[in-house]
Amino acid sequence: VAETPNRKRVLLKVSGEALMGDGAFGVEQKTVERIAKDVAEVVRSGTEVCLVVGGGNIFRGVAAAAKGMDRAQGDYAGMLATVINALLLQNALERELITTRVMSAIHMSSVAEPYIRRRAVRHMEKGRVVIFAAGTGNPFFTTDTAAALRAAEMECDILLKGTQVDGVYSADPKQDPSATRYDELTYMTVLSNQLSVMDAAAISLARENRLPIIVFNIGEEGSFGRVMRGEGAFTRII
Ligand code: UDP
Numbered sequence: 665v666a667e668t669p670n671r672k673r674v675l676l677k678v679s680g681e682a683l684m685g686d687g688a689f690g691v692e693q694k695t696v697e698r699i700a701k702d703v704a705e706v707v708r709s710g711t712e713v714c715l716v717v718g719g720g721n722i723f724r725g726v727a728a729a730a731k732g733m734d735r736a737q738g739d740y741a742g743m744l745a746t747v748i749n750a751l752l753l754q755n756a757l758e759r760e761l762i763t764t765r766v767m768s769a770i771h772m773s774s775v776a777e778p779y780i781r782r783r784a785v786r787h788m789e790k791g792r793v794v795i796f797a798a799g800t801g802n803p804f805f806t807t808d809t810a811a812a813l814r815a816a817e818m819e820c821d822i823l824l825k826g827t828q829v830d831g832v833y834s835a836d837p838k839q840d841p842s843a844t845r846y847d848e849l850t851y852m853t854v855l856s857n858q859l860s861v862m863d864a865a866a867i868s869l870a871r872e873n874r875l876p877i878i879v880f881n882i883g884e885e886g887s888f889g890r891v892m893r894g895e896g897a898f899t900r901i902i
Contacts, residue, residue, distance in 0.1 A: 671710060671711065671712055672710075672711045672712065672821050672822075673711070673712040673713075673714075673788060673818060673819065673820050673821055674706075674711055674712070674713055674714075674820055674821060674822045674823075674824060674892070675713075675714050675715070675716060675811060675814060675815035675818060675820045675822075675823050675824065676703065676713060676714075676715050676716075676824045676826060676888065677715075677716045677717075677718070677807065677808065677811035677823065677824065677825045677826060678699060678715055678716070678717045678718065678749075678753070678826050678882065679718040679720060679721075679807070679825075679826065679827060679882075680717070680718035680719045680720035680721035680722060680745065680746070680749055680807075681718070681720050681721050681828065682695070682699065682718075682826055682827070682828070682882050682883065683695055683696055683699070683717075683721050683749055683752070683753075684721045689721060689722075690721055690722065691721060691748075691749065691752055696752050696753060696756045697756050697759070698885060699753070699756070699826075699882065699888075700753060700756035700757045700759070700760050700762075701760060702882075702885065702886060702887065702888040702889060703715070703757060703760075703762070703793065703888060704757065704760035704761075704762050705886070705888070705889045706888050706889050706892050707762055707791075707793060709889070709892070711892060712788045712789075712791065713793050714784070714788060714793065714794040714795070714796065714814065714818055714820070715750075715753065715793065715794070715795045715796065716795075716796045716799075716807055716810050716811040716814055717746050717749045717750050717753055717795060717796075717797065717807070718746060718749070718806075718807040718808075719742050719743065719744075719745030719746035719748070719749060719799075719807065720742075720745075721745075721749070722742075722745035722748060722749070723738070723741050723742045723744075723745040724738075724742050725738035725739030725740075725741065725742040725803065726738070728741070728742075735803065735804070736803040736804070738803075739803030739804060739805075740770075740803060742799075743769070743770055743798040743799050743801070743803075744770070744798070746797050746798055746799055746807060747766075747768055747770070747772060747775070747776065747797045747798055749797075750766045750768070750776070750795045750796075750797035751766065751775060751776075751797075753795055754766050754795055757793055757795075762793055763790075763791065763792045763793070764792060764793045764794070764795060765777055765784075765787050765792055765793075765794050765795070766794075766795045766797050767779040767780070767783075767784055767787075767794055767795070767796055767797065768796075768797040768798045769796070769797070769798040769799060769800055769801030769810070770798040770801050772798075776797055779796065779798075779801070781817050781818075784796075784814075784817075784818065785818060788818060794818075796810065796814045800813055805865070806863050806865075806866070808825070808862040808863050808865075808866040809862075809863060809865045809866045809869065811823060811825070811862075811866065812862070812865075812866040812867075812869040812870045812873075812875065813869060815870070815873075815875055816869060816870075816873040816875060820875065821876075822875070822876050822877075822878055823870060823875050823876070823877045823878070824877075824878045824879075824880065824888070824891065825861070825862060825877060825878070825879045825880075826880060826881070826882025826887075826888065827879060827880070827881060827882065828881065828882075828883055829881055830845065830880055830881040830884070830887075830896070830897040830898060831845045831846065831847075831879050831880065831881075831897055831898050831899030832845065832846050832849060832854070832859055832861050832879050832899040832901075833845050833846070834846070845897065845899060846899050847899060847900065848899065848900045848901075848902065849899060849900070849901045849902075850901070850902065851867050851868075851870065851871035851901060851902070852871075854867050854901055855867055855868070855871075861877070861879055861899075861901065862877070867901070870901070876900060876901065876902045877900070877901040877902075878891055878898050878899070878900055878901075879898060879899045879901070880896070880897070880898035880899075881897070884896075
């Protein structure tokens with residue numbers, strides 16, 4: 665892809681759970697392939713895309729700490745889980761003939777490049793999809809915060825959070841059928857009403873950097889492309 669000024673640059677956060685598909689744990693290959701296809705479609709439309717991938721489908725530090733594990737140690741294990749997911753996504757994207765680079769916040773030079781901001785920007789300018797692995801590299805953070813951080817560093821136009829529901833609801837739509845979806849919310853509403861979209865650190869970072877967040881259902885085939893065209897259901901946080 666040629667370098668074009670004013671091309672849109674977006675960061676897509678893919679949660680670990682999104683990779684489970686119908687499974688209860690780990691990775692469902694066909695789901696990873698389908699998400700890669702959706703990302704490839706958006707890349708081919710001329711958008712610069714980078715990804716932050718979670719690890720909750722494999723390991724979560726908080727959950728391990730609740731069972732007695734040292735929190736920081738558990739968090740490091742969680743960050744390594746995101747590297748596994750990143751490698752799987754990279755493979756699926758390359759099968760779609762998309763050029764990718766995995767950049768890890770934890771040095772792992774045999775499998776991924778170290779995260780260097782200026783180098784990541786350069787990759788993106790060349791049309792490569794950069795997959796940011798290992799979160800922020802610090803325990804006590806989440807990959808949602810890593811997504812807001814990297815999106816700010818890459819000067820992205822939008823941060824998209826792919827979840828299992830098509831936006832932010834007034835209540836859990838799976839439990840409460842009267843729950844309604846918000847089309848638009850402010851960062852402050854999300855923070856003060858403690859709406860469970862992203863953790864407060866991520867929302868605050870996005871707010872400080874005037875980074876719009878779009879929450880959508882990544883479980884639906886082609887949804888990433890639709891949201892990029894302004895179609896389909898989603899919630900915008902501005
Ligand atoms: N994690 C961390 N620091 C970070 C990002 C992630 O310690 O900057 C750890 C944390 O233990 C977390 C796990 O990695 O539970 C997996 O990430 P996350 O829960 O954010 O993944 P997701 O919910 O998106 O699947």
